[in-house]
Amino acid sequence: MSDTPPASAPPKPTTGALLIVWLVVFIDLLGFGIVLPVMPRQAEPYLEHLGLSSASKGAVIGVLFSIFSVMQFAFSPVWGRISDRIGRKPVLLVSLLGSVVFYALYGFAVSLPAESATLALSLMLAARVGAGIAGASVGTAAAVIADCTTPEKRAKGMALIGIAFGAGFTLGPLIAYFGLAAFAQQPWGVGALASILSALALVIAVAVFKETRDPNNKAGKDFFSVARSLDVLKMPTVGALVLIYFLAIFAFANFEATLALLTRSAFGLTDDDNFLVFAFVGAVLMFAGGMYRPLAKKGSERKLLRAGIVMMLLGMAGVAAVAYLSADPPAGLKTIFYCAMSISVIGFAFTNPSISALVSKGADPARQGEVLGVNQSFAALGRITGPFLGSVLFQAEPSRTLPYVAAALALLLVLALLPKVKGERPA
Numbered sequence: 128m129s130d131t132p133p134a135s136a137p138p139k140p141t142t143g144a145l146l147i148v149w150l151v152v153f154i155d156l157l158g159f160g161i162v163l164p165v166m167p168r169q170a171e172p173y174l175e176h177l178g179l180s181s182a183s184k185g186a187v188i189g190v191l192f193s194i195f196s197v198m199q200f201a202f203s204p205v206w207g208r209i210s211d212r213i214g215r216k217p218v219l220l221v222s223l224l225g226s227v228v229f230y231a232l233y234g235f236a237v238s239l240p241a242e243s244a245t246l247a248l249s250l251m252l253a254a255r256v257g258a259g260i261a262g263a264s265v266g267t268a269a270a271v272i273a274d275c276t277t278p279e280k281r282a283k284g285m286a287l288i289g290i291a292f293g294a295g296f297t298l299g300p301l302i303a304y305f306g307l308a309a310f311a312q313q314p315w316g317v318g319a320l321a322s323i324l325s326a327l328a329l330v331i332a333v334a335v336f337k338e339t340r341d342p343n344n345k346a347g348k349d350f351f352s353v354a355r356s357l358d359v360l361k362m363p364t365v366g367a368l369v370l371i372y373f374l375a376i377f378a379f380a381n382f383e384a385t386l387a388l389l390t391r392s393a394f395g396l397t398d399d400d401n402f403l404v405f406a407f408v409g410a411v412l413m414f415a416g417g418m419y420r421p422l423a424k425k426g427s428e429r430k431l432l433r434a435g436i437v438m439m440l441l442g443m444a445g446v447a448a449v450a451y452l453s454a455d456p457p458a459g460l461k462t463i464f465y466c467a468m469s470i471s472v473i474g475f476a477f478t479n480p481s482i483s484a485l486v487s488k489g490a491d492p493a494r495q496g497e498v499l500g501v502n503q504s505f506a507a508l509g510r511i512t513g514p515f516l517g518s519v520l521f522q523a524e525p526s527r528t529l530p531y532v533a534a535a536l537a538l539l540l541v542l543a544l545l546p547k548v549k550g551e552r553p554a
Contacts, residue, residue, distance in 0.1 A: 144336055152268055152287075154223065161317055200511065203504040222267070234317065254318075263507075267496050282431065365486055365498060375439065381513045415477065419480060429485070437542075
């Protein structure tokens with residue numbers, strides 16, 4: 128292919144496309160954050176009606192949580208390959224439409240009476256499966272950024288995803304809280320609100336999004352292909368980066384899944400207090416994402432990635448120390464906790480766009496959607512394994528330090544893998 132883009136190539140950068148990318152990721156995390164705080168309570172009446180044991184109730188709720196990420200693990204590469212073949216716009220529109228439908232289905236499911244427990248739980252599971260499939264388009268959104276940015280500005284563009292992640296993480300629980308109030312505490316209000324917001328994003332996408340995929344880049348038709356995913360992992364630089372991304376997400380998910388448990392055991396915080404703690408985490412993510420963008424102009428992605436991993440490691444070590452000291456808390460322990468948590472969150476905000484930018488730069492332009500989809504697939508795998516192991520480890524030992532020790536060990540392995548990371552695609 129010629130170095131000069133053909134006349135039919137999409138314009139770069141495309142402001143409308145970047146806006147839609149931000150909205151897609153924001154809606155994905157917003158919908159997740161809206162449903163997440165209330166889903167266990169909304170499932171409880173149905174579980175009680177079925178007379179399940181405590182262990183069985185926990186298993187059902189665990190499945191409802193994890194199936195979302197399982198679907199993202201399975202479908203992120205698929206959406207990426209489809210977007211390489213037919214374009215980014217159809218995939219993103221179908222993704223948003225799916226969110227509209229499945230969050231509405233969730234709202235309907237939780238409005239059923241307790242006597243319809245089996246049907247309600249089945250529909251909740253179907254809604255979570257569908258929302259996970261629809262939300263598996265983050266890799267495609269990252270491919271839009273790759274389409275619209277030069278390699279030099281790739282990291283700055285990828286930081287938009289981190290900012291959207293932080294905004295959704297922050298505002299999701301807040302909107303759930305006020306949404307329930309607005310709908311007079313009707314259980315369907317949360318699903319309805321997520322569906323309405325997805326519909327608004329869909330209307331905006333239809334109106335302003337212009338296709339960004341270069342029509343001269345031809346992709347294959349084998350959308351469901353484990354072999355192609357394994358081929359991505361064999362790419363010299365990309366394979367190491369995908370593994371690093373999995374380990375970083377795994378480490379952070381250990382922290383996320385046990386945060387509410389830690390604040391309750393260490394400081395006696397209530398559910399409402401933890402609501403504010405999670406909002407604080409999201410606010411730090413947004414702030415750090417904004418801070419990353421100007422830094423990406425001056426430093427290489429490799430340096431920013433290393434800085435992010437080191438900060439995550441220091442933060443996790445600090446959180447582990449807080450957990451250990453909480454049995455006989457010294458003065459100022461809560462301040463130390465917030466500092467350690469902030470350092471770790473800022474590190475994560477630096478790690479995320481750095482890896483996405485490096486993966487994009489290491490990939491064939493014709494396979495951006497597929498490669499970034501595989502990257503997001505392994506991120507989803509980290510969000511499955513991290514919370515599971517973190518929850519088990521938190522209960523395994525009285526000091527409550529094991530989840531954060533496991534996270535720190537994963538990050539030490541990342542530091543050992545970083546020398547394998549290069550900044551450019553091999554010729």
